[in-house]
Amino acid sequence: MARRDALTGYLFISPQLIGVLVFVLIPVGLAIYYSLNDWNIFTGELQFVGGDHYAALLEDPQLPSVLGATAIFSGGVVALNIALGLALAVMLNRRFRGVTLFRTLFFSPVVVSVVAWTLVWGFLLQDNGGINGFLAQFGVVGPNWLQEGPTAMAAVIVTQVVRSVGINMVLFLSALQGVPGELYEAARIDGARNSTMFTRITLPLISPTLLLTAIITIVGALQAFAQIAVLTQGGPGLSTTVLVYYVFQQAFDFNNIGYGSTLALMLLTFVMLLTVLQWQLRRKWVFYED
């Protein structure tokens, strides 16, 4: 009977297990294999090079700039996305006329194709595009957004945040609605101010959602590709070349599959370390964990 139960259990998890095996474990295994080889894709020849590609990571003159751009992009996206998502959720966690319309409005970019969304922003951000045209109405000469390093990075971050903040907003909204109203009532009777209630009641009680959004936002930011490819192609210079885009360039544009695989494994390691770190810190952050 126990064996039969175990078999049933395995059958239930098999779809997910097969998915993980085919789409995660086998590709990761292949990436490790390719990272140890030089692959001439035109001839199909594989030459074992051992740890050469790993050593090349230390000598790659572009990699520090790429990691810097990745850190700025990810940090910017995570900070802005969570702050804006939470602010929107707090504002829209009230009953007022048109609240559903606003919720829909802020969520709607999430369902738009990322490429279509980025293309439109690309037109708006051109030197003679819509945003500078709008600024010119007020006598302001806007910058050449996508051609200067700092503004290009800011533009890519904002484009990403505006498109994806709706997800975090909905998650926070759901968490806020789960906070018992009587806690606020009691605090109010005790004379607590709004800011105190927010930091002492709201934030601790939605901390599991904060942890979840932090993890999914940081993983999403580290995997951002399409918006970079469409908006800036990593430029100007290397200012917006984030790690995923660099992996793509090395593996598929430059045909350095071995080195590209090594970079992909480095990215995987980063993501895993960050996730484990956040998971370990949950005891300190998250109210319900003890």
Add this chain to the structure above:
Amino acid sequence: MNTATKLVGLAALATTIAVAAAGCSASAGSGGPVATTAPPNSVDLRMTVWTSNEDQLALFDSIAEEYKSDHPEIKSITFESLPFADYNTTLTTQIAGGNSPDLAWMGDLSKDLIASDALVPLTDTLSETKGWDYDDLLGSVTAEFTADDQLYAYPFSNSPFALYVNESLLAEAGQTLDTDNLTWDQVSAVGSAANAATGKGGFVIRDFNYASWNTLATVWTGWGASAWNEDGTECTFDSDEMVKAFQFLHDAIYVDKSMPGPGTTADFFAGDSAFTIAQVSRASLLDGSFEYAVYPLPAGPEGTYSVIGQAGVGVLESSAHVQEATDFLAFLTNPENAAKLAQFFPPPRESLLTGEKLAEVNTKLTAEQLQTVVVDQISDAVTLPNHTSPAEIAQKAKTALDAMWTPDADVESVLSSVCTAIDPLLAK
């Protein structure tokens, strides 16, 4: 010998005869020097292209149908359209994934493919094919696809770059061109005046977009500059000639305002600029909404020059049907079919290169214009810079060149940084 053995023997004999017959007919159909041994209806050929133009694809299909009718071994010939922007990436991914096409169009990937022995040498097959007339090919257009005296891709498209002029816009700006003495200085001066008078762009290097720097060869060649030395081992971006050429471009953007700056869209064919440098094949984009003229490239300080953009078609060694694919390529590019292809692509055959012949199939430009901007240019033209590892060189140089596109850029030091970035790749 029992009956069963006899039957098997007969079947084997019949198969051999059928195969031999198919081989004979294949050979006779294209006049090729080799005979296929493939059984009837057993060969599927696939050719990757970057065009999605229905007329061009229809022409390819009709040539393929004609070939199939004489070659029973061919079951199908398909032309797979891949998006131009991702063409190289998609093609190399197909090759890496073991899904290589039999034939492929190629542009700047050709050097890598030739260096990796991934292409089938064509010279012997083409020169031995009856009626193919190998000597009709111009040496100036085969050089790009030749290594060790072997041609590896047929240069089906050899489109010179030309100066397109929006005459309506110049008239609106009160400007005239001295077309007998066209120089870059004149184009910049008139472009600057047109920009000041109309707000439209001056001159636009089409497809440059402050990224595809190789298209700037249409300018710097006039200053006697080149991206690297003749054997491609040493960067020459830091030469005096290149510095002067880029100083001209930088002044055009930031001082004279005769060239739209980075991040500014100006499409000549939509009437947004006075001039553009584009390939002659782009004439198809002219819709008659303004008066236009086409001239050879303006002269630079080093005099007149011409530049062509090329595309070739070759057979991949990884094809399962190399022999049949090579035979089809010989048919696709024989004199009769080359004449048909010439309606879309400036041909590599001397016999087809006259203004009158090209005008028979080109409705946008006159025979005289075609003679001047195509025929007279091809024999002495240089090609756009091309090298092995084209994408990596393009990206590294682009990353360094981005610093050029600010008003206070130090032209000389930026060009020096380009050499620092790409010299290791050239030396490989």
